Amino acid sequence: MKLHDILDRKVTSLKSDDRVQGILITGSLARGTETEFSDLDIIVLYDSNFVVEEVIEGVPVETHYNSRESILLRFMDDVPSCYLYTYGKAVYDPYGELSELTEIARHTLAEFSVKENRKEYLRHKLFALKEKLTAAINLHDTLKISYLIHNNFKVLVECVYAINSLPVPPQGLSYEIYGTLKLKPSANWLKELITLNGIAQAECALYIIDFCTAL
Numbered sequence: 001m002k003l004h005d006i007l008d009r010k011v012t013s014l015k016s017d018d019r020v021q022g023i024l025i026t027g028s029l030a031r032g033t034e035t036e037f038s039d040l041d042i043i044v045l046y047d048s049n050f051v052v053e054e055v056i057e058g059v060p061v062e063t064h065y066n067s068r069e070s071i072l073l074r075f076m077d078d079v080p081s082c083y084l085y086t087y088g089k090a091v092y093d094p095y096g097e098l099s100e101l102t103e104i105a106r107h108t109l110a111e112f113s114v115k116e117n118r119k120e121y122l123r124h125k126l127f128a129l130k131e132k133l134t135a136a137i138n139l140h141d142t143l144k145i146s147y148l149i150h151n152n153f154k155v156l157v158e159c160v161y162a163i164n165s166l167p168v169p170p171q172g173l174s175y176e177i178y179g180t181l182k183l184k185p186s187a188n189w190l191k192e193l194i195t196l197n198g199i200a201q202a203e204c205a206l207y208i209i210d211f212c213t214a215l
């Protein structure tokens with residue numbers, strides 16, 4: 001696949017720079033779910049911080065150069081960024097620094113807990129959404145149902161992850177790993193919330209809300 005060829009050339013070029021201490025790929029390529037339409041996301045362990053965006057043979061390539069210190073600070077300030085390392089794939093790690101950062105990322109996620117004020121906010125949002133969805137179901141107002149779920153989709157997803165004491169993963173990763181959560185409303189809860197329509201979608205959302213009442 002062209003994506004792998006581009007990655008190989010990119011890695012070879014990066015390794016020629018003595019300041020490069022490690023190379024990590026993230027996104028679908030790291031997880032083995034890439035398609036011919038996938039882009040290429042790379043994190044380079046470096047001595048400074050900057051981003052290079054380019055298009056190589058029609059493939060968008062985004063390379064993030066980050067120092068160890070900046071990565072550790074980000075783990076503290078932006079816990080979801082830890083997923084990039086726990087689900088990333090090191091393709092060059094001569095000094096074992098990426099392996100160490102990955103362990104720190106795993107530990108940070110394992111120690112994560114949702115703050116009480118955030119829980120209170122989510123409880124309020126769930127209560128209000130349940131009341132509005134119930135009213136919309138009684139009125140058979142499918143347009144209102146679609147509107148309510150669209151506006152509260154991120155809240156519903158966050159609540160399920162919060163039940164698992166986890167932050168919501170960045171970008172498309174949350175869809176790819178939602179089925180692996182230990183505590184979940186059903187095996188296909190997120191897929192159903194996205195694909196169902198009308199009353200069935202509302203009932204799915206209500207089921208998720210009831211599941212999250214222990215939040």
